[in-house]
Amino acid sequence: MKNLVILGAGTSGTMMANHLVSKLPKKDWKITIVDQYKTHYYQPGFLFLPFDTYTEDQVKKEGKKFIPKGVYYIQKKIDKILPEENKVALEDETLSYDILIVATGSKIAPDETDGLLGPLWKKDIFDFYTYEGALALRNKLREWEGGKLVVHITEMPIKCPVAPLEFAFLADSYFKNKGMRDKVDITYVTPLDGAFTKPTCTKALNYLLKEKQIKIETDFAIMEVDNDKKAIVDYVDREIPFDLLVTVPTNMGDEVIERSGLGDDLNFIPTHKHTLQSKAHENIFVIGDATNLPASKAGSVAHFQAETLTDNIILYTKGFKLKQEFDGHANCFIETGNNKALLIDFNYDQEPVHGTFPFAKIGPLKLLKESVFNHWGKLAFRWIYWNMLLKGIxxxxxxRNMSFKGKKFDIKADN
Structure with a gap:
């Protein structure tokens, strides 16, 4: 019997287990999934925790319940991948594999920025990319009386590239609802040359920042956090003061990738952008945030990748040529506050466009336009995640690939 091992039982790993359990012959293949953590988090929900939109129970569940019958589940720490031996060393045992799927994700690395883990960490400086950080920030916002709020991105790439901007928009709405927006000065600080990662979005949607009176500082390459001055400082000595700093630290791949010598400088694995096969080892495949692909690190992208990767795993087991299929497809709801959201749809080669989604003409969702329908779509995704996406439905x-039906390719701001 041959062995297929999946490392990581987060979004990508769990989806792959559910996809493959019914497609690989049980008499020929044993599927094993390994993860050291008991809890599975709905990470998009971390955006809503600080604003009391979601509760703790809505963003976490026991991970094991989503692993299908027929897949062996091991809850242990992964020590090292040994690709030359086709083995994975766990904390107290070693697994052999014929095919390895790496779905170890990414995590924040606040220690990469000088001063970030200083005396103000979790007091006046917070992240919301971790469960613990989002909860701590929620408690801070409940009692905060106002001042300079700085929403900051350290460097790209990050999980869900639009989430920091969503946070700024939701903060505007949150403080308005509390009757204290006039007491809060919001500044959005980015290393990019515009608010959005995609230039067409920046061109079409800059009006939202002006409308909400959110200041923006672009091209900010942070050097350090000065805890005494309560300021972030870049490499040309530009300083931005804060009373409350909400930051997205450097995102990096799991430490096991570094220990295994499989990653780049940020511990992301060089991966073929259309097949999801490791560039260094043909029997290793990579999915989701663990890859170095120029695609968004987001749940929708992992979902589309999983469909292509499933097909390619089956082709690989039969000795057939892999599909050069994955096109970098992503669709993403962007919360803009006041119960409205935007929707963007794009891939490697096509920037976000206007139009309708998922159907031409009738939509019902509009692309690059605020609407209540889009907001409902964003909130509905939590149910879809737990009940469909994770289960491979x-x-x-x-x-899986971007459809061009109903799309308009002449991007013009409507305001």
């Missing part, structure tokens, strides 16, 4: 009418 296709989302109706949403294909």
């Amino acid at each position: 296709p989302i109706p009418f949403v294909g």
